[in-house]
Amino acid sequence: MLTGAALTVAVLAVSSSAPLIAFAAAPALAVAFWRNGLAFAALTPITVGPRRFELATLRSRSGVFAVLAGVALALHFATWMPSVQLGSVATATALVATQPVWQGLIAAAQGKRPSTAGWVGIGLAVAGAAWATGIDIGVSGQAVLADVLALIGAIAASIYTAYGERARASLSTTTYTWVCYGTCGALLLVVCVVGRVQLHGYDNRTWAAILALVVGAQLLGHSMFNYALHRTSATTVSVLILLEVPGAALLAWAWLGQTPRVAALPGLGLLVVGVAVVVLGGARRRAALGSPAAPADVADPAPPR
Template identity: 30%
Template sequence: MKADRAPIPVFIPLFIGIIAISFSSIFVKWSDSPVSVQAMYRLMITAIMMLPFAGKYAGDARSLKRSEWGLLALSAAMLALHFLLWMGSLQWTSVASSTIILALQPVFVMIGAYLWFKERTSLGALFGMSIAFLGVFLLIGSSGFGGQEGHFKGDLMSLLGTAAVAVHMLLGQLLLRRLPSFLYSWLVFVMASLILAVYNQIQGYSFTGYSGREWGIFLLLAIVPTVFGHLLFNWLMKFASASTVSMSVLGEPVGASVLAFLILHETMYPLQAAGGALVLLGLILFLRVGASPKRPKEFEQKGAA
């Protein structure tokens, strides 16, 4: 149990956070800008919002070794790749399919932790993971049965983007052993936005000239799913167990699917729905038994949508 008592019932900010991260894919779908530009400004605006609080960590930043800067750069590159793949997947597949696959993030982290840190997990977690991946195969395979053109490409991009963010989080697990979580997040956001800026320059994408509507979407991406989503979950960790907050990963595909149905008029085909149900069932089993007890609490609940 937590020593601190939340000033309001925990379920209220948890519900707000789930709704907030569920809007991430909706904002991406609304935008007409290249996804790499959306991702760049989302991270850049978030980093600017965090800047007034970053000064007190200057000493920690100066004490970083060259190898640690290298790991930070690699972590940022994986975060940038995640945004390119996952946000790009929404151009090809449905919100429901993309976010359900993204919810496999804890499973990918567990696999990486086993290969990298030799962390063990239970048979129950492995059983849940197997069910979840069976659902993913059904989801991706359903692209030939009434799915939209390019559905397979979009689902595969979401799967690869999920693997990329898992590598980002595992690198963070190493760095958080000596870095404050705020400083780590801020440095990674800054570096990832710079990586995306270089990518956009190479691709010839404009940095300016976007409509007021597009700038509004960039701002919404920074504020809603980041501040009222992931940062709110970080705050909740002071009052609720990691397992409770971790279950929010199941809320995003459900919330995003409902929002996509109401706002974008998207629907799911029967095989897609069956695959999605299997993924969520597998994740419930996986999260309930506790897959990675050694993982720092900062990474037991974070998502990167």
């Protein structure tokens, strides 16, 4: 029961992310910096003191991988978050959810061929993404740019996950997350300063949206998924995360008045089904090969969108 409640809260938290980004009257890069910077600050008291002995090991390979994960996470936020403000919440959320597809293609390039189900899922997801993006070509160039940025964000998320899995082989979730958010926030701050992005002077509603992103999607959602991973499989969590797509679309429709383009809905549905097939196909293949399940503290089904 507690696991079900945790997963429900986590899905609702991550589903609110894209609508909050679209609602915030601030540059997307600034919102990305603040949500990571504030999350880093919130985690510092429970990391620097209690885990100071673990921090001494950050010069190891695991520390390097954690920093590289932070770099990839910065690219993820710097591309996906602008895509939400440039295009529609529904399309941006669906396209960034293709992360497992890119992980499968990266594995294939490394010689780890996906299963038949994996290839079928990749094909379905790519077809769905092409359908949705093709519809946007007839809408505007800005909508297409938003789609491209969301796809780059998905690729960056897959790289983030790959580095994160290697880092968390010896780092706790808290320490890894602290290093990752700190690296991500520092890089985004540099980008904002160089690009002269406004970092302050927002109205109260915008600050409230940023704080809701930090507490909800960044900390609460990620924490609840990690809690659930101690009691259910990473595959189940990865599939449930796909509920973020319809969840974000419904919130954007009810709250922001963003009605999804009807012509794009079949493509978005096909995309979500394809990603689910990829996730389930990968799980079946690991079971058939007798691969041990990843420890709950190592599994990282999705970045904290």
